[in-house]
Amino acid sequence: MAGSEPVSFMQQMVSLEYKLRASPVAVDFARRLCAGTITGHACPECGLVYTPPSGFCSICVVPTNTREHEVEIADRGTVTAFTIVNPIQYRGQKEREVYAVASILLDGASGTIGQQRLGDVDLDRVRMGMRVEAVWLPEEKRKDSAAMGAGLASAIHHWRPVDEPDTPLEEFAEHII
Amino acid sequence: MAERCAVIGIGQTHHTRRRDDVSLAGLVREAAVRALEDAELGWKDIEAVVIGTAPDLFEGVMMPELYLAEALGAVGKPITRVHTAGSVGGSTAVVATQLVQSGVHERVLTVAFEKQSEGDTSWGLSGGRSGGVGAGGYFAPHIKAYIERSGAPEHVGWKVAVKDRQNALRNPYAHLKLDKIDIDSVKGSEMLWAPIRRLESCPTSDGACAMVLANEAGGRRAPRAPAWVHGKAIRSENGFFPGRDPVNPVAGQDCAADVYRQAGITDPRRELDMIECYVPFSWYEPMWMENLGIAEKNRGWELTDSGATAFEGDIPVNCSGGVLSTNPIGASGMLRFAEAALQVRGQAGERQVDGARRALGHAYGGAAQYFAMWVVGSERP
Ligand SMILES: [Zn+2]
Numbered sequence: 436m437a438g439s440e441p442v443s444f445m446q447q448m449v450s451l452e453y454k455l456r457a458s459p460v461a462v463d464f465a466r467r468l469c470a471g472t473i474t475g476h477a478c479p480e481c482g483l484v485y486t487p488p489s490g491f492c493s494i495c496v497v498p499t500n501t502r503e504h505e506v507e508i509a510d511r512g513t514v515t516a517f518t519i520v521n522p523i524q525y526r527g528q529k530e531r532e533v534y535a536v537a538s539i540l541l542d543g544a545s546g547t548i549g550q551q552r553l554g555d556v557d558l559d560r561v562r563m564g565m566r567v568e569a570v571w572l573p574e575e576k577r578k579d580s581a582a583m584g585a586g587l588a589s590a591i592h593h594w595r596p597v598d599e600p601d602t603p604l605e606e607f608a609e610h611i612i
Numbered sequence: 613m614a615e616r617c618a619v620i621g622i623g624q625t626h627h628t629r630r631r632d633d634v635s636l637a638g639l640v641r642e643a644a645v646r647a648l649e650d651a652e653l654g655w656k657d658i659e660a661v662v663i664g665t666a667p668d669l670f671e672g673v674m675m676p677e678l679y680l681a682e683a684l685g686a687v688g689k690p691i692t693r694v695h696t697a698g699s700v701g702g703s704t705a706v707v708a709t710q711l712v713q714s715g716v717h718e719r720v721l722t723v724a725f726e727k728q729s730e731g732d733t734s735w736g737l738s739g740g741r742s743g744g745v746g747a748g749g750y751f752a753p754h755i756k757a758y759i760e761r762s763g764a765p766e767h768v769g770w771k772v773a774v775k776d777r778q779n780a781l782r783n784p785y786a787h788l789k790l791d792k793i794d795i796d797s798v799k800g801s802e803m804l805w806a807p808i809r810r811l812e813s814c815p816t817s818d819g820a821c822a823m824v825l826a827n828e829a830g831g832r833r834a835p836r837a838p839a840w841v842h843g844k845a846i847r848s849e850n851g852f853f854p855g856r857d858p859v860n861p862v863a864g865q866d867c868a869a870d871v872y873r874q875a876g877i878t879d880p881r882r883e884l885d886m887i888e889c890y891v892p893f894s895w896y897e898p899m900w901m902e903n904l905g906i907a908e909k910n911r912g913w914e915l916t917d918s919g920a921t922a923f924e925g926d927i928p929v930n931c932s933g934g935v936l937s938t939n940p941i942g943a944s945g946m947l948r949f950a951e952a953a954l955q956v957r958g959q960a961g962e963r964q965v966d967g968a969r970r971a972l973g974h975a976y977g978g979a980a981q982y983f984a985m986w987v988v989g990s991e992r993p
């Protein structure tokens with residue numbers, strides 16, 4: 436604008452550390468996960484199995500937060516969708532190499548877990564329907580990240596292919612993501 | 613609906629990678645001043661302001677609506693901020709429309725913006741951690757699923773990337789002006805998040821968009837032909853639940869059905885003259901054409917491939933160049949709404965679709981879970 440002073444900018448990097456208090460459901464999930472078991476909650480009304488569980492069924496709007504709703508989920512499943520990521524080098528990005536992430540429908544779960552890292556696999560061979568299993572971190576390295584709201588990555592390093600026939604697309608077409 | 617609502621002023625900035633000649637406040641004011649000039653109104657004529665932008669983390673300015681009130685002439689007036697992630701520009705316009713249709717206000721200024729150069733969106737979308745995949749990495753598996761399900765040939769994505777960039781050459785406000793782009797250059801560009809290539813992705817932009825909305829009396833008095841709102845709707849759904857189909861989300865279908873019903877549209881392919889649709893990655897054009905009921909399920913790619921969505925086609929999509937050419941995230945949805953309105957006002961310059969009388973503006977956001985749409989027309993409903 437004519438007559439106004441020029442605008443100047445300065446770079447200011449800030450850091451922000453915070454602690455999240457996780458819900459009892461997330462704490463429980465993390466504890467079981469660090470002990471080597473993936474758990475989910477089965478809805479008493481529609482029967483859908485949620486993992487990681489949120490403590491309620493968002494479709495039926497009923498709580499699933501007591502022990503009787505808890506079910507164990509297999510640490511293997513089917514890749515339902517995936518992408519090969521060429522990591523953008525934003526500030527703080529430590530990834531340098533191309534890698535694959537997938538949505539995985541675990542055996543016993545009704546919905547997929549998203550953005551799961553694949554490993555021990557030729558990137559050209561990643562496909563929808565591929566069967567994979569968890570490669571767990573050694574027990575002492577599984578951080579009990581309950582206080583941060585644990586994700587599967589706090590105990591599972593990556594997922595690798597297993598020698599099983601692919602799941603046909605029609606079996607998971609309704610559960611892609 | 614008690615009152616009719618008319619778009620009587622539209623303004624936008626010349627979108628670009630970095631606007632270091634203006635602050636955030638200067639950027640939004642530039643668009644707002646242009647919208648007021650178009651409506652031949654002053655700040656005092658505005659009764660309320662509704663603004664929208666993407667999450668604060670993108671620019672690092674907490675609650676910018678507080679500091680922007682002065683720049684937008686909103687001191688002493690109601691100012692509302694809308695939050696719906698990437699769809700926010702559309703939802704913001706819908707909220708502003710509601711303030712007019714409900715009879716609460718006669719004239720409302722609505723503004724949406726993003727100054728991506730002031731922050732780092734990839735970092736923000738990654739929650740500030742390493743290993744984040746950004747929006748492209750999040751949506752790529754959905755696109756992969758669409759291609760697998762529909763059997764679409766891979767050149768369809770490349771075609772959209774070329775078409776929208778060629779359209780942008782007719783839009784003086786568009787950010788990317790890739791006059792040499794062709795199928796080979798798209799196909800040869802770096803794979804970022806398979807199957808999405810660099811030239812199939814949206815840019816990082818600074819920009820703002822503003823509109824002045826008025827009631828029926830204001831619409832009749834407007835110095836230039838207004839665009840009348842024939843229908844507007846917002847829908848959202850939970851981003852993660854078993855059985856959700858993010859490729860063709862129910863919330864998007866419901867939102868479209870609602871705006872069509874309000875506008876009295878039964879055959880959108882024939883009754884709409886053009887569409888401004890939120891397509892940040894090329895494949896979202898055929899995907900959203902299905903979600904919007906313009907094409908049958910799994911056949912949206914045939915529509916795109918046939919040339920129907922090109923500028924000369926029978927249902928042109930993104931004549932402005934779309935999000936693939938201009939992406940100030942918070943403003944991107946409002947730009948879709950504003951471009952649809954410019955078309956039915958006959959004010960779209962070189963990108964004008966001949967005789968456009970009815971157009972759809974569309975925006976989506978979050979995990980493809982938030983939707984906002986409006987149908988605008990040249991005739992008073
Ligand atoms: Zn249920």
